[in-house]
Structure formats: C-alpha cells, structure tokens
Amino acid sequence: MQNLTALSLKTEQGKLQVLDQTLLPHRQQWLNCATVAEMVGMIKKLQLRGAPAIGIGACLLLAVRAEQGVSREQLRQDAEILRAARPTAVNLMNNIDSMLKALSEPDYANAAVACAEALFFEDVALCQQMAGHGAALVQPDEQLLTHCNTGGLATAGVGTALGVINLAHQQGKNIRLWVDETRPLLQGGRLTAWECQQLGIPYQLICDNMAAMLMARGQVDRIFVGADRIAANGDFANKVGTYSLAVLAQYHQVPFYVVAPHTTVDLNCPDGSVIPIEQRDGNEVRGVSGGFGQSIWAPEDAPVFNPAFDVTPASLVTGWVLDTGVYSKADIASGVLKQFA
Ligand code: MRU
Numbered sequence: 001m002q003n004l005t006a007l008s009l010k011t012e013q014g015k016l017q018v019l020d021q022t023l024l025p026h027r028q029q030w031l032n033c034a035t036v037a038e039m040v041g042m043i044k045k046l047q048l049r050g051a052p053a054i055g056i057g058a059c060l061l062l063a064v065r066a067e068q069g070v071s072r073e074q075l076r077q078d079a080e081i082l083r084a085a086r087p088t089a090v091n092l093m094n095n096i097d098s099m100l101k102a103l104s105e106p107d108y109a110n111a112a113v114a115c116a117e118a119l120f121f122e123d124v125a126l127c128q129q130m131a132g133h134g135a136a137l138v139q140p141d142e143q144l145l146t147h148c149n150t151g152g153l154a155t156a157g158v159g160t161a162l163g164v165i166n167l168a169h170q171q172g173k174n175i176r177l178w179v180d181e182t183r184p185l186l187q188g189g190r191l192t193a194w195e196c197q198q199l200g201i202p203y204q205l206i207c208d209n210m211a212a213m214l215m216a217r218g219q220v221d222r223i224f225v226g227a228d229r230i231a232a233n234g235d236f237a238n239k240v241g242t243y244s245l246a247v248l249a250q251y252h253q254v255p256f257y258v259v260a261p262h263t264t265v266d267l268n269c270p271d272g273s274v275i276p277i278e279q280r281d282g283n284e285v286r287g288v289s290g291g292f293g294q295s296i297w298a299p300e301d302a303p304v305f306n307p308a309f310d311v312t313p314a315s316l317v318t319g320w321v322l323d324t325g326v327y328s329k330a331d332i333a334s335g336v337l338k339q340f341a
Pocket of ligand 1 (some may be wrong): 044046049050052053147148149150151154155159160161187225226227228237238240308
C-alpha cells in the first residue's frame with residue numbers, strides 16, 4: 001500500500017493513522033487505527049468525520065487489513081460493520097460498495113488496496129474540480145459565509161465548500177469569510193477556524209444565530225455549504241443548521257450554494273424526506289462535549305432532541321456545485337443528477 005497523506009488521514013508502511021478531530025484546534029494527535037472496532041469508534045465519536053473522509057478512512061482500513069492477509073469473508077463482514085458506523089453520509093455506503101466489488105476479484109487483497117487508493121486519489125481530484133467551478137462564482141471583495149467544516153479535515157483533498165472558498169482566496173479575490181460556530185459540536189468554531197488560520201483565509205467566527213443579522217445588513221454576499229447526501233430531486237442533508245441558513249438566504253436574497261462531489265448523490269433517495277438522519281447523544285446539547293471533556297449546563301436529565309443533520313429543500317438552493325460543474329434548479333429538475341446512476 002502506498003504512503004498516503006491527507007489532513008486527517010495517513011497511511012505509512014501499511015498502517016493507518018487518523019488525526020483526532022475532537023482534540024482540535026488545541027492538540028494534534030494522531031491515533032493508530034488497526035481494527036474495525038477502532039474505526040467504528042472513531043467515526044461515531046467524530047474523531048474522524050466529514051462525509052468523504054469517513055468513507056475513505058473506512059476503505060483504507062479494509063485495504064490495510066486485506067494487505068495483512070485477513071480473509072475475504074472476514075473483510076466482507078468488516079465492510080458491513082463499517083457501512084453502519086454513521087447513517088447519513090452516503091459516501092461511506094458508496095465507498096463500501098466499491099470495496100465489496102474489489103473483494104470479489106480473484107486477487108482480492110491487491111484489488112482492495114488498489115480500490116482504496118483509487119478512492120483516495122479520486123476524492124483529491126474531485127475536490128480540485130469543485131473548487132474550480134465554485135471559485136468562478138465568487139466576485140472580488142465578497143463576504144462569504146459557511147457552516148460546519150468542509151475543508152481538508154473532512155475530505156482527502158482541499159475540501160468541498162471550504163475548498164471553493166480557499167481557491168477564491170488564493171485567486172486574490174479579497175474575500176472575507178463568516179464562519180458559523182456550528183452547534184452542538186462546534187465544527188465551525190474548532191475546525192474551520194483552525195483550517196482558515198492555516199490557510200490564511202481572513203475570517204470571523206460567529207454564533208449560528210448571528211447569520212440573520214449579517215444578512216439583513218447586507219454583509220453576506222454568498223453562502224457555500226457541503227452535503228452529506230443529495231437526493232435525486234436536489235434536496236440535500238447537511239450539518240444541522242444548514243436548512244435555517246437556506247431559509248434566511250432566500251428571505252435576504254443571498255445566493256446559496258451546496259458543494260459536494262458526485263459521490264454524495266444518492267439516486268435511491270427520490271427526495272430529502274427519506275434521507276436517514278442521525279440522532280446523537282443528548283449531552284451534546286445539554287452542554288459541550290468532546291475531546292476536552294464535558295461541561296453540562298442544562299439540567300442533567302433535560303430531554304433533548306439532537307439530530308446531527310437537517311434537510312434543505314432544492315427550492316432554496318441557488319446552485320449545486322459538483323465536480324462536473326454548477327447546476328441550476330432547472331438543470332436539477334430536468335434530471336441532470338441521473339448521470340451519476
Ligand atoms: O457530523 P460531521 O461533522 O461529520 O458533519 C459534516 C458535515 O455536515 C459536512 O458539511 C459534510 O460532511 C460535507 S463536508 C465535505
């Protein structure tokens with residue numbers, strides 16, 4: 001297996017390591033990941049997170065184990081356990097399906113390694129293509145806004161929405177970025193802010209409930225968000241809070257774009273109502289939790305509703321920035337996503 005390096009994943013001499021994203025931005029600690037139980041635990045705890053990154057991480061582990069001589073039957077069982085680690089991001093399921101095909105090859109171990117490597121490099125290329133298409137939309141001096149973390153930490157490459165924003169920045173467009181902190185797990189405040197600092201993107205962190213005021217003041221020109229699953233009609237699931245941003249954007253006439261690779265499209269979902277939405281532990285809402293321990297401020301037994309994602313209807317989207325181009329509502333309505341069957 002080749003040595004591969006991404007911001008949150010790396011393979012070295014046939015071993016897989018995962019950057020513990022729950023400890024960011026204060027500590028950069030790489031964790032060894034050798035077993036399926038370890039990988040499932042890391043994905044569930046969001047030590048490894050982001051739709052493309054969890055799919056690629058799971059496949060890299062299968063490839064590492066295949067190279068170590070684990071049997072085809074065991075790897076098939078492992079694949080099914082990994083597939084169920086988180087329910088919303090379809091990249092995980094799609095990537096696992098690719099690995100299962102590779103595991104059917106006569107030389108299944110080499111096929112699994114080649115497949116995982118190909119998925120890794122494919123994602124790097126898809127990120128670059130999305131960045132090019134999305135950055136072309138950005139005009140000089142714009143103030144952009146994003147939600148959650150969609151950068152290098154969430155993919156094998158430069159990211160989805162944050163990849164677009166970073167390229168616009170690199171192109172010298174003099175953009176400024178509003179970063180939603182993204183309650184409850186603060187992916188914006190902890191991870192996107194950290195990535196922006198590394199990349200030199202001028203940004204300001206805001207609480208999620210400040211976006212409305214900025215839009216009312218005309219201080220948001222364009223919004224870019226990622227997606228965990230895009231249904232056939234263009235509805236999409238992304239980090240909870242994305243839907244409210246889209247509603248605000250429509251009210252204030254701010255262009256609202258979703259940026260995702262075609263591997264995030266799920267034609268088995270006719271619309272967003274059937275996308276499975278992960279429900280998470282109540283303590284994430286009762287206080288803050290993560291690698292730095294937990295602080296609870298609500299009553300300890302406060303009943304909690306904690307969906308990790310929400311669904312934004314296609315009617316609120318200005319454009320779908322995929323690796324193959326930017327699609328309008330009319331393109332989506334005419335069935336352009338069917339090319340990804
Ligand atoms: O729960 P997370 O942190 O895995 O959620 C991540 C998101 O919602 C991202 O916006 C999405 O995966 C697209 S990022 C490439």
